Amino acid sequence: MADDNGSDAGVVRAPKGVRSASPQRKRRRLDPEDREREIVDGAVAFFAEVGFDGGLRDLAKRLGITHQNLFRYFPTKEALIDRVYEEVYLGRWQVEWEVLLADRTIALEQRLTQFYRAYLQAIFRYDWVRIFVFAGLKGVGITQRYLELVQARVVEPLARELRVTTGLPDTAEVPLLPEETEMAWGLHGELFYLAVRRWVYEMKVPDDLDTVVRVAVVRFLAGAPSAMRLLHEGTLRAPAPRSGRRARPARRNPR
Amino acid sequence: MADDNGSDAGVVRAPKGVRSASPQRKRRRLDPEDREREIVDGAVAFFAEVGFDGGLRDLAKRLGITHQNLFRYFPTKEALIDRVYEEVYLGRWQVEWEVLLADRTIALEQRLTQFYRAYLQAIFRYDWVRIFVFAGLKGVGITQRYLELVQARVVEPLARELRVTTGLPDTAEVPLLPEETEMAWGLHGELFYLAVRRWVYEMKVPDDLDTVVRVAVVRFLAGAPSAMRLLHEGTLRAPAPRSGRRARPARRNPR
DNA sequence: ATCACTAATGACCGGACGGTAACTAAAATG
DNA sequence: CATTTTAGTTACCGTCCGGTCATTAGTGAT
Known part of the structure; x- marks a missing residue:
């Protein structure tokens, strides 16, 4: 079932040689630092919008990568979310x-x-x-x-x-x-x-x-x-009644 | 908040044949109105706790029914959620x-x-x-x-x-x-x-x-x-362009 | 030019999701 | 009692989820 059908070759080979086919068609290889930066920034924006139940595939799509690639940088979704917390809260105080x-x-x-x-x-x-x-x-x-x-x-x-x-x-x-x-x-x-x-x-x-x-x-x-x-007014005996406005309410502080 | 666990609704029935399994609650057949009431109340509490991404199976488990039974009362999850909105907001103003x-x-x-x-x-x-x-x-x-x-x-x-x-x-x-x-x-x-x-x-x-x-x-x-x-102060008299706060009866002067 | 390194990906998994259809059994009716 | 009605269930579908693994391809060093 795995890679049985050799007829696959689903990827169209024809335009392969030409690399400028479409705007972001090609595989973009970044330095890990840069990629991680992109992921974290994207994750902050993404989770802020849809909440933490948002899917990693949707996040990856926004970043122009596949969701598997996220796991190269963060072992679990939870780890990515923790990083988002850090990003948003740490250092802003x-x-x-x-x-x-x-x-x-x-x-x-x-x-x-x-x-x-x-x-x-x-x-x-x-x-x-x-x-x-x-x-x-x-x-x-x-x-x-x-x-x-x-x-x-x-x-x-x-x-x-x-x-x-x-x-x-x-x-x-x-x-x-x-x-x-x-x-x-x-x-x-x-x-x-x-x-x-x-x-x-x-x-x-x-x-x-x-x-x-x-x-x-x-x-x-x-x-x-x-x-x-x-x-x-109940805890200390300094009434200091104000003359202005309405007279001091007769009722004390309830309870 | 209707009832917690009314497993036996008036019907006392000998365990039938093989089906011992005492903790297993029997099928409880309610009037549609009562069941709907239970579902809505349960849904309010459930979605308030976990949010609207909570699964219908979890909600049903709390109610002691199967999730499919929810569809007998609400055609879609969205319809149930709309009902929750009604329940919470309508009539409380x-x-x-x-x-x-x-x-x-x-x-x-x-x-x-x-x-x-x-x-x-x-x-x-x-x-x-x-x-x-x-x-x-x-x-x-x-x-x-x-x-x-x-x-x-x-x-x-x-x-x-x-x-x-x-x-x-x-x-x-x-x-x-x-x-x-x-x-x-x-x-x-x-x-x-x-x-x-x-x-x-x-x-x-x-x-x-x-x-x-x-x-x-x-x-x-x-x-x-x-x-x-x-x-x-700008609306009532001359604009008084600069100076944040000065020509006012500053009654209260800290320190 | 080619090699090694390693980003990045394609294929896939088990499970949970919302939702559908067919069946089961508890009450209402005679 | 037998029959009808229908609340509730079991079984299942296609899709999407987080996560794994083998493979592919971009890039700097040689």
Whole structure:
């Protein structure tokens, strides 16, 4: 059954000598490094589009190679996918971001604005957002670890800054409430959700992300003191009733 | 969620001949309505967990039937998936929510708090969130249409309310800026992102969602006026070309 | 020109997929 | 009871999947 029929010779021999028959007809032999680069880039784009259930044959077709050739470079599909994770997540986190956020010589508003502008510049992309969501749904550990990084390096530091700017006790005295951390997640979440609306749900979003970031940061910081007081009005006895607007709600914090 | 394992549906029957195999469930014959109900419920849970690429044989195994039997109720897999969409999205949108949001006899803060508490009660669920995200990645139109509904019935009305509460011109005079709509998306986005963190990335989130909603709404409304003024400072008076942020009542000065 | 090296490929495998057809048996009807 | 109806099953089809192996052909060194 294997190669029984000599009548095969299915490949048309006639135009064989002439090598310029069609644009990509011929076998292209690359340095392994170059080929691997092409495969990884192609895989990132491919899996971002169709998800990790996409077939290797389809990926190979896009790359202009056969799917078997992929196995020369990655022993299994899983290995290729792991490489895609590396490619997308490793090295895109800038430690300078953490430095910037911690630099109290700059106003918090400026720090947050600059950070989120830089952060969005790094992640507000088709590949990054979709692979991040695909991986999350699949339950890949790397996404959880990434979010724990965000929480430890961005969200919780921000929540601690709010303690300072609102004149509440330091977190050394009173640990962060889950609701305070959640509040800081709010800023992060609304900006990430913007990326999801754009790259997952294909909605129209404003072109000028810098303005969106600025507005979000301003609103966040302008609103945070009220929310912090609300959260802490039970834990400490500094009522500090605000005269403006509506009178202070008679009801305390539920539970 | 109907029943787990009702292997014996009222019929007590002596094992017939050779067919001992006690664990083997006998053929269970249900009314088509009941069976269809089981299939749909099972399909919602199944596809929410593994995504729409999950195999029908696996789904059938969970249901205790053979995969061929699914075709008796749904002509194709696609038809079953469409039914899942219906099941999850249709009828879960409450028109009372829109009425509540538009009721100006209630303070905006109360309206938003009540609405988002009710909204989260409806959508903050494993099935809903994950299927919504899976469907978005797949590019299913129903999710886009759903988000357009949210924008038209929740987000833009909220943005218009902000015009009123901040004393800015009505939207009849000055149409909503994209950045204003985006601002209103911010509140929605941070709460939806909370659901994504919980049900997609399996992170710990506060147990008391009511408090989270209340804090988010208070912060949103307290911060919105500053952000609105920022957005409209060019609209209302002379452009003031450069300089990011200066001639404004910067009430809150960090440090 | 040719040789060695090795990218790249063609052929193939077992299994899982969505889907079809024929058959089996549990309930409804008389 | 016998008969009819039809929910549910066994058996199977063509296709595609990840992965293996022997073979082919592009390229630098000689």
